[in-house]
Amino acid sequence: MGEQSSGNAKKAAKAVKKGAPSKAAPATGSTRAKAAGKAASRTASQVVREAAAKPPRNESRTALVRRARRINRELAEVYPYAHPELDFDNPFQLLVATVLSAQTTDLRVNQTTPALFxxxxxxxxxAAANPEEVEEILRPCGFFRAKTRSVIGLSKALVEEFGGEVPGRLEDLVKLPGVGRKTAFVVLGNAFGRPGITVDTHFQRLVxxxxxxxxxxxxxxEAAVGSLFPKSDWTDLSHHVIWHGRRICHARKPACGACPIAPLCPAYGEGETDxxxxxKLLKYEKGGFPGQRLKPPQSYLDAGGKPAPPLGAA
Ligand code: SF4
Structure with a gap:
């Protein structure tokens, strides 16, 4: 995908430079190309960056829906193996791991939860644990006192109100201490197979x-993005967007020049275009490094029993 990615990005940059709007590039219209032409005093990369970063003008609702769904389809090809990156064996473990994942990486949580569970x-x-002992285990995850309160509190609520089982309904999950809609949708989508959109920091930035x-x-x-897609796409869409944010479309330095959806992105040029x-900015398996899961379930292993792409080299 790396070669294709850079090819697409080059095409997008070329289209902007030539003032030839790409069919798949709503951000690169002729108005912006003309403006780029007049900007002789600026460098070529500045012009490309400024032109491509402007929003698509007058994009109709239909065009937006088409572009959004096309981005999701492209990302499904780039990350066919996208899945939750927290290790878990049951809904309770996923719920606790998701609460612990606030303000830290899934890898850090995966390194911490084996001792906890x-x-x-x-x-x-x-529910019956000594908080100080739980705090010691959770210390590497950051905010360990608050997280200890949450996981002990939600465990007590599960025991007292739900017979020790994780409920499979949004309205029940969000009543648990430390559980908001984001956490609830992660659990519903990945432990119960119920569609949900996970609006985390990556999702917010990318959309x-x-x-x-x-x-x-x-x-x-969540409501705006949900309206662009059929419900059945929501869980996988969340994985695709979050995986793209973690690997390519970073907060500070998005790797635009290696981005497979550059021609569809109004923000192309916000990051490195070379x-x-x-x-060199790509992360995890896209950069040739390990992924975040330490204990992938069998379904994420390839036919030979080796870790599927999330854990392997690119
Ligand atoms: S801003 Fe993100 S999605 Fe857009 S081209 Fe750059 S890396 Fe790709």
């Missing part, structure tokens, strides 16, 4: 870059 395998065990919505409130983002330099 070995000592406290059930909600009953964690704004793609101008799917200009909302900043997570609930409004293909060689952009490739």
């Amino acid at each position: 070995a000592k406290y395998p059930t909600p009953e065990d964690l 704004r870059r793609w101008q799917w919505t200009d909302a900043t409130d997570p609930d409004k983002i 293909p060689e330099k952009a490739r």
Whole structure:
């Protein structure tokens, strides 16, 4: 995908330079190309960056829906193996791991939860735990006191109100301590197979870059993006967007020059456009490094029993 990625990015840059709007590039219209032509005093890369970063003008709702769905289809090809990157064996473990993942990486959580679940395998065990001992285990995850309160509190609520089982309904999940809609949708989507949109920090950043919505409130983002896709796409869409944010479309330095959806992105040029330099910014398996899961389930292993792409080299 790397070669194709850089090819697409080059095509997008070329289209802007020539003033020839790409069919798949709503951000690169002729108005912007003319403006780029007049900007003789600026460098070529500045012109490309400024021109491509302007929003698509007058994009109709239909065009937006088409572009959004096309981005999701392209990302499905780039990350056919996208899945939750937290290790878990059951809904309780996924719920706890998701609460712990706030403000830290899934890898850090995956390194921490084996000790937690070995000592406290059930909600009953964690509900009865000594908080100081749990804090010691959770210390590497950051905010360990608050996270300890949440996981013990939610375990108590599971025991007292749900018979020790994780409920499979949004309205029940969000009543648990430390559980918001984002966490609830991760659990519903990945432990219960119920469609949900996970609006985390990556999701918020990317959908704004793609101008799917200009909302900043997570609930409004969820509603706006949800309206662009059939419900059945929501869970996989969330994985695709989050994986793209973690690997290519970073917060500070998006690797635009190695981005397979550059021709569809109004924010192309916000990051590094040079293909060689952009490739060096890629993370996890796209950069030839390990992924975040330490214990992938069998379904994420290839036919030979080796880790599928998320854990292997690119
Ligand atoms: S890396 Fe992000 S900002 Fe850059 S082209 Fe790709 S999706 Fe757009």
